[in-house]
Amino acid sequence: MGLAENTLVIFMGDNGYMIGHHGLETKGNAWTLAPPRTRRPTMFDESIFVPLILRWPGVIPPGQVREEMVCSVDFMPTFLDILRAAGAPVPPIGAWKG
DSSP states (O other), X not given: OOGXXXXXXXXXXXXXXXXXXXXXXXXXXXXXXXXXXXXXXXOOHHHHOXXXXXXXXXXXXXXXXXXXXXXGGGHHHHHHHHHHHTTOOOOOGGXXXX
């Protein structure tokens, strides 16, 4: 069907693997494992830098590496733009209420 040649594939990791690093037992403003048990922000690399791999033949060149920061909040509007450009019907945002 040729799907591999016209499909956007996205692989994105989660930062859950940092639990236990730096003496933390949870993500976010975590409790420390060692005394004194206090809360502190966890802005370590493991909580910020997560894997993101995109494959989109004909749009993203293979082997390209980018250094810009990405925020997952931008994914949905981007996906909707891609669908609209492909001519797919996209309901208005208000129609998505659960």
